Each structure stands twice: as C-alpha cells, then as structure tokens.
Amino acid sequence: MKNFFFGQIKLMNKKNKINNFSVRWVIALKEEAKTIINHYELRPVNENHLFPIFKNVDETHWLVLSGIGRHNAAAATSYLYSTSNVMQNTAWINIGIAGCGQGKYGDLCLVDKISKNFGQSRYPTTKPRTHLPKMNLFTSDVPINDYSSQELIDMEGIAFYDIVSKFTSNELICLMKVISDGPENNIKSLNRDKIINLIKSNINNIEEIVSYYEKLSQLDFLNNQKTYLFTQITSNWHFTVTQKYKLENLLRRIKVFLCDKNVLEIIKDCKKGNSVLNILNLKIKQSEVDWSNS
Amino acid sequence: MIETIYIEEKIRNHPRTHFILSKFKKARCIEIDKYGEIFNKRNQNFRIQKSSPKLILAHKSSGLVLPAPEGFGIGNSKNFYFSHMYNCIYDCRYCFLQGMYSSANYVIFVNFDDFNAELEKVIEENKGTKITFFSGYDCDSLALESVTGFANHILNLFRKYTDVDLEFRTKSLQQIPFITSKPMKNIILAYSLMPEIMSSALDNKTPTIAKRINVMKKLASKGWSIGLRFDPLIHGKNWKVLYKDLLESVLNSLPLNSIHSVSFGALRFPKKMFKSITKLYPEEKLFSGPLSNNDGIVSYDYEIEEEMTSFCKDITIKYVDQSKIFKCSV
Secondary structure (H helix, E strand, O other): OOOOOHHHHHHHHHHHOOOOOOEEEEEOOHHHHHHHHHHOOOEEOOOOOOOOEEEOOOOOEEEEEOOOOHHHHHHHHHHHHHHOOOOOOOEEEEEEEEEEOOOOOOOEEEEEEEEOOOOOOEOOOOOOOOOOOEEEEEEOOOOOOOOOOOOEEEOOHHHHHHHHOOOOOHHHEEEEEEEEEEOOEOHHHOOHHHHHHHHHOOHHHHHHHHHHHHHHHHHHHHHHOOOHHHHHHHHHOOOOHHHHHHHHHHHHHHOOOOOHHHHHHHHOOOOOHHHHHHHHHHHHHHOOOOHHHO | OOOEEEEEHHHOOOHHHHHHHOOOOOOEEEEEOOOHHHHOOOOOOHHHHHOOOOEEEEOOOOOOOEEOOOOOOOOOOEEEEEOOEEOOOOEEOOOOHHHHOOOOOEEEEOOHHHHHHHHHHHHHHOOOOOEEEEEOOOOOOOOOHHHHOHHHHHHHHHHHOOOOEEEEEEOOOOOOOHHHOOOOOOEEEEEEOOOHHHHHHHEEOOOOHHHHHHHHHHHHHHOOEEEEEEOOOOOOOOHHHHHHHHHHHHHHHOOHHHEEEEEEEOOEEEHHHHHHHHHHOOOOHHHHOOEEEEOOEEEEOHHHHHHHHHHHHHHHOOOOOHHHEEEEOO
C-alpha cells in the first residue's frame, strides 16, 4: 500500500476551513485607508512605491493606496492584482469618501449603479438584507460642487469596477462610500482629521459588510478547491491532464458512496493511474444513490 | 423577498410595470437601458445570486414564440413555446436553467400584448393544423402568477381559439386564475412530479409532491384537464418502489377522465451545460448517479433510461389509454 496518512485528511480538511478567504482593498487616500489599516492590522509591504501596499500577517487582506482619479485607480488595482497572489475567489473592495446630493453627512452607502459622463452604466451587486442605504455613484474626472443631479460623486469608482470585473465575479466586488460633502457641507471644510473620522465612525458597518464578502470568498474557495484526497492520489500515481480531470470528476461522484479512507482502501493495489480510474468508475456504476438519507 | 428591481427605461411607465412594482413597495428600483446589461453579463456567480435574486422588468422584442425542440410534445403535430419570464423562483438541482443562463436573476417581460399578437400570428399561419403551445419552458408558468398575472392574461386569448392547446407547466400551488374561471378544454395544467424523497432532496424551495397532488385534485374536480409530467425520471436505490407508489397514488387520486396526458422524460444535459452545473454544485448527489456522456449528451445509460420509462409506462397504462402516454426525448 502507498504511504498514506489517513489521519492527515481530517486535519487538512479542518485546516482548509480556516482563513481561505481573500480580500483586496483599493483606496485613494491614506486618510481614508488609515482606519482600515489599523482595524485589519495591515503592515506596509512596499511603502516607498508609487502605489504603497499593505497586508496582514495571514495575507488574507491586502490594501493599495491608489491616489486620486480614474487612471490612478485603474493602475493601482492592476498593480495590486499582479503583486498580491490574487485568486479566483478574491473579493475586491473600494471604499472612500464621496460628495452627495442627497443622504446624510457621515452615512456609509453601498453602491449599486455607477455611471460617468458617457457610455454604459455599471451595476455592482450589494450585500442583501442590510440597513445601509444603497445609491448610484457618478465618477467624475474633475471635482464637482454642483450636487443637485447626482446621488454619490467620486473620482475613482468606475475605473476600479471596470478593472476588477475583468478578473472576478460581479458578486465579489463591493464599492462603499461615506458621505463627506454636499449642499450643506462644503468640500473645502474637509481636512485630514475629518476624513479619518468619517471612516472611523463607520468601522462597525464596514466590518459587517467586509465579513459578508469574507464569507462569500471563503465559500467560493471551498467550492472550487481540489480535495485533499485528489492531492493525495495524484501525488502517489501518475495521471495525464485528461486523466486528472476524470479523476476529479470520479472523486466528486464517489464521495456520495464512500468516505475518503474507503476510497484509498479500494485503490491501494493499483499499479497505474488508469487502473485507479477504472476501479473508481466500476464502484460508481455498482452503486445506487440512496435518496432516503438526503 | 425581492430587494432590488432593475427596470428597462423603455417600459418604465408601462401599466404592467406599475402593477408589478406595486407588489414590491420596499424594493429599490434601478433604471437600466437593456436587460442584457445585467442578465447576460459575464463573470456572474449564479450560486451567490440564487441566494438573493433580483428582479428585472424588461421588454421582449424578438423570439416571443418559438418552435419547440424535436421530441417535445403531447400528441399534436406542431409545438411552440413562449416564455414571459426567464429563470425560476425554485431551485431544482436537475433544472437546465442553472446551466443555461449566467444569471440567476428573474427577468419578466411586461409586454404581454406583444405575446398575444405573436401567438395569433402563429395560429393564423398554422390554420388547420393541431398545435400546442407550451408556457414555462424558461421558467415555471405559474410560480409568480400573483406578481405577473400572465396566465390570467393569456387565458383570455385562448378562449378565442378553442382548437389550439396551451400547456402551463408548473410545480406551484397557484390556483388563480383557474379556480375562479370556467374550465377550458384546450388548457392543460401540467404538474412536474417525482417521488417525495427525491423531490425533497432535489426540488429546493418547491411545494411538496403531496401538496401538488392536492391542488391537481382540486383543479381536476373543477373540470380542468391535468397533465402529469414525470420529467426527469430520477434513478436511485428502490426507484421501482418509489415510482410505483407515486404513480399509483397520483393516478388513484385523480378522476381518470381529467388526465389529459402523461409524459416521461429522461434526465439529460448537453455536456457543456452539465459541466457548468456540476461546477456550481460539485457536492450534489444527483450527479453521482450512473451518468455518462454519449455524443455530447450526459444522461443515464440507455438501458437504465429504457428500463425506467418502460416500468413507469407499464403501470400507467393500467389507468390511462396508451394514446395519452408520451415519452419526452429532449
């Protein structure tokens, strides 16, 4: 019998349930990022770079400071994508302050529509069942003082969304804005401390939203991960790429009839990968799904 | 619970849009240009969306009535289908809609009158031919009736064309408008059925089989024609006992003269669709069964399919005339 450590399967499965989520933050200003950096205990990775990056010890949260404007947001997002071990299940978050024609100063809003001066609008999804207001975001290339025709106004949102939607699903993209200025609150009165406080006063709401995306990311990971059994078998027998694909399918199916330990037991005497596939196939053919224990 | 409704600008002020919106007073409404911007977008996560689907109100401009695929029919020489809605409030694990659309959001086309016009056109073009229309190919025909009122709307058209058949296919318990209307001979209320223990594992969010049978009984007693759709037939331990019990229970519950037709269909997926669905639900028991790929179609082995169909047919034939029994081979 090949050298298997059955006990490790359980241990590995247990380990896999911990921190398999992945979150990336794109934030324009360091004042906007300060509370997030502190709250998620992020440390600088490349402080003197054009786009400073921060990450936590587990490397589950990474954050980039993009600077102001669409071009900066697009470039910083791409840079973070290429440098932070992004996976398919990574959730992407853009947070910042925004002007607003409606709503209340200091409120955290979720964005469910983004538009700019020309072209099609974009429709990010938002966390369901939340008390937080949802609003349209208008991304402008120049600062706007006339708030009358828009809900939220920023200078990065659409670029962030366009880049991120190239490498993740719409459901894993989140844009949040804290209302910082509007008809009643002059943009000129904004300063460093006020910006920090606007984000800080919303940290509980932010955490609630982020934890939703952490869970989605984790679920997506578990859904798509190769099982430990697959790794065990492929490290002990040789399989071609096509055979690996077949093996993955067979293991997915045989799980209904046999536990991992028993799967290893029935293939233990196989000499070649092909005979592993044949045995698994035969076992599935001989088994019937029992609907009574669903 | 619908939290967000996307509305095409073109139908923003359509009376049916207002009617539907009145059912979701707390929903956030977002104006869009075309439903495809949301519905056909790439990079959507069907499984996440299914846990909190959104509603899209749209205008359907083409393909309102289409010829049904070969092998889909209940006796008449020509078959057509139409869908006033894409996607379904239920979440049945064998449903092809999971692999067909990239989105799990519901689209409702509000221009019902255009469906009438197109249906009348097809009826005129096929005068003298026995035809059947199928509603609910891309959705459940009746599950959202209380929101759309589509069945009620379309019934009026078919009162004019008594020699043209229309089938509503459903798993819902919706009885309106039928319970309040005079029965029509050309309307078939068709119910999808499978043994209860299979249904409770596979038909997520649907009413139980027992409840479906009760509604069928009620509508049959009112004089409506009932269709029994054992489609797909599901394989598993004790399948013979399970299907025998189900068939006998249904056929003993209904007045036999109320049964319009009985059809049996195999579990089948195009290979590409199967791949997408198993990727969405890799842990699903259904896909562990004796399925194999034959010429690009994933299905139970031919012998299993044949054995199941013949077994069910042999029981049914004791109750229902053979001319009313069909095999759906789509």
